[in-house]
Amino acid sequence: MANIAIQRIQREFKEVVKSEEVAKCSIKVELLNDSYTELKGEIAGPPDTPYEGGTFILEIKIPETYPFNPPKVKFLTRIWHPNISSVTGAICLDILKDQWAAAMTLRTVLLSLQALLSAAEPDDPQDAVVARQYKEANDIFKKTASHWTNKYAGGPNCDKDYEDKVTQLQSMGFDEHKARVSLSTCNWNVERATENLLS
Amino acid sequence: MATPTGAEGGTTPPGGADSADTDAGTFYECNICLDTARDPVVSMCGHLFCWPCLHQWLETRPQKQMCPVCKAGIGKDKVIPVYGRGSNNQQDPREKLPPRPAGQRSEPENQGGGFPGFGFGDGGFHMSFGIGAFPFGIFASTFNFNDGRPGPAPPGSPQNREEQFLSKVFLWVAILFIFYLLIA
Ligand SMILES: [Zn+2]
Ligand SMILES: [Zn+2]
Numbered sequence: 001m002a003n004i005a006i007q008r009i010q011r012e013f014k015e016v017v018k019s020e021e022v023a024k025c026s027i028k029v030e031l032l033n034d035s036y037t038e039l040k041g042e043i044a045g046p047p048d049t050p051y052e053g054g055t056f057i058l059e060i061k062i063p064e065t066y067p068f069n070p071p072k073v074k075f076l077t078r079i080w081h082p083n084i085s086s087v088t089g090a091i092c093l094d095i096l097k098d099q100w101a102a103a104m105t106l107r108t109v110l111l112s113l114q115a116l117l118s119a120a121e122p123d124d125p126q127d128a129v130v131a132r133q134y135k136e137a138n139d140i141f142k143k144t145a146s147h148w149t150n151k152y153a154g155g156p157n158c159d160k161d162y163e164d165k166v167t168q169l170q171s172m173g174f175d176e177h178k179a180r181v182s183l184s185t186c187n188w189n190v191e192r193a194t195e196n197l198l199s
Numbered sequence: 200m201a202t203p204t205g206a207e208g209g210t211t212p213p214g215g216a217d218s219a220d221t222d223a224g225t226f227y228e229c230n231i232c233l234d235t236a237r238d239p240v241v242s243m244c245g246h247l248f249c250w251p252c253l254h255q256w257l258e259t260r261p262q263k264q265m266c267p268v269c270k271a272g273i274g275k276d277k278v279i280p281v282y283g284r285g286s287n288n289q290q291d292p293r294e295k296l297p298p299r300p301a302g303q304r305s306e307p308e309n310q311g312g313g314f315p316g317f318g319f320g321d322g323g324f325h326m327s328f329g330i331g332a333f334p335f336g337i338f339a340s341t342f343n344f345n346d347g348r349p350g351p352a353p354p355g356s357p358q359n360r361e362e363q364f365l366s367k368v369f370l371w372v373a374i375l376f377i378f379y380l381l382i383a
Contacts, residue, residue, distance in 0.1 A: 101267040
């Protein structure tokens, strides 16, 4: 990896470690290898959102051309959000694409992702299914996102109704996660979710 | 597996970074490499970079050149090199590749009149004196330092000579007239 990339990551690393957000346990970065090409990010779900109380793990890959090109970031923790794929964790965020600027850092990226969790942009979606639900059935969207946060990110809010529906499909022999995805997609209508799983 | 503090504590310090890296020094850090800026340039929006760093950024996105910090418009000809005292000891940055753009010396703004042609000493000023009342107008135009008095005839032409002759005649007439007034 180019010298400037390594040096940047090393310095940014210190910046994040020293930052007040780390002190508040709001963001975190860890090195995954000695060559500074792969890192693990962590952001806390922002308060007053369905993601509150959850911890979301991110995969961060530093390209050879960093910081002239953005890091490649995706969610490893499953999340229900219009701008993040519920399947792959891929993120649709302008600063990770054409709006990247060389002065941005890991810290600003993590904070931007946290801001994205607070303010989704359903008109520029990554996950069309989630975006539609966000716009057409926002209450269900919030409950679903909160349920996913509880299940995958350690969030505190447990929704008994949704739990039961997942268990119900599981007892029919379906995989737990697939059942949850299908129910989430079908606005928690069990019959449609079952049909969806069988088709 | 490395821990978040791994880079700070045990292992080798990164890139031979100077330990005397105080907070005050961060004001002069390049916004791209985060190191003390070398061959520094500053953008119109006031952001500091190493020239090699900024050059590479501009090369990365040639069609959309913006400040890496504030996204203002930026370009090779829109940055100012910064020369600190003692920096001459180092190699001339312009000999390095990519060359750092040279500083530009613009002339101080001329604070003179806003109306061209109304300035003193440009010849146009004297013209109005030539057509005064009889003797005094002659005085004015004749004693007008003889420089660049704008007139229809170019100097040296027959018409010009005739004019000068007439001027002198009138001058003598005027002097005689004043003399006459004094003794009368
Ligand atoms: Zn630099
Ligand atoms: Zn700027």
